[in-house]
Amino acid sequence: MTFGSRFVGTTDIDGWRIKTYRVSPASAAMVTAARRSVAATLPDRPDRVGAFGVGFLVVHLTECRLLAQLNWWVRPDELYQHTFAAPPDSPASLAPLDTAAISGICELAIAAHEGGAWRRHVIANPAGPDIETYLKDVYLGG
Numbered sequence: 001m002t003f004g005s006r007f008v009g010t011t012d013i014d015g016w017r018i019k020t021y022r023v024s025p026a027s028a029a030m031v032t033a034a035r036r037s038v039a040a041t042l043p044d045r046p047d048r049v050g051a052f053g054v055g056f057l058v059v060h061l062t063e064c065r066l067l068a069q070l071n072w073w074v075r076p077d078e079l080y081q082h083t084f085a086a087p088p089d090s091p092a093s094l095a096p097l098d099t100a101a102i103s104g105i106c107e108l109a110i111a112a113h114e115g116g117a118w119r120r121h122v123i124a125n126p127a128g129p130d131i132e133t134y135l136k137d138v139y140l141g142g
Contacts, residue, residue, distance in 0.1 A: 005021055010135055016072065018038075018054070018055050019135065020058075021058045021139065027061075034059045037095075038082065041096060051073065051080075052073045052122075055071045055072030057071070065086065067083065069084075070084070073118060079111075083096070084096055085097050117134055
């Protein structure tokens with residue numbers, strides 16, 4: 001099976017700006033369901049937990065389930081993550097996993113890009129953190 005990753009936009013989710021990626025064959029409806037499901041797990045106020053109010057979501061339909069990984073940046077070099085899963089035919093039932101979860105190669109490639117973008121534009125930027133440029137720096141790989 002061939003998988004392709006695609007950036008599908010940055011969305012405001014309850015005040016958080018979340019870059020969203022879709023790994024085929026995940027559908028647009030699955031991405032929409034994932035955005036709805038993850039909103040409740042983000043902290044209410046990013047500024048109170050040392051977060052920047054930005055992160056990224058990866059939605060991937062695997063051979064046996066729909067996965068959604070929500071990642072957000074905290075204190076300036078920590079990446080927090082929640083992973084959700086649902087049966088492929090029931091994307092609205094995405095629920096947080098209570099077991100250990102790892103990423104597939106598609107998710108790891110996106111996370112590697114996002115980590116590099118965060119380092120370039122926020123942590124190591126000589127002019128200071130540039131969140132807007134970070135949000136524009138998206139993974140374009142396949």
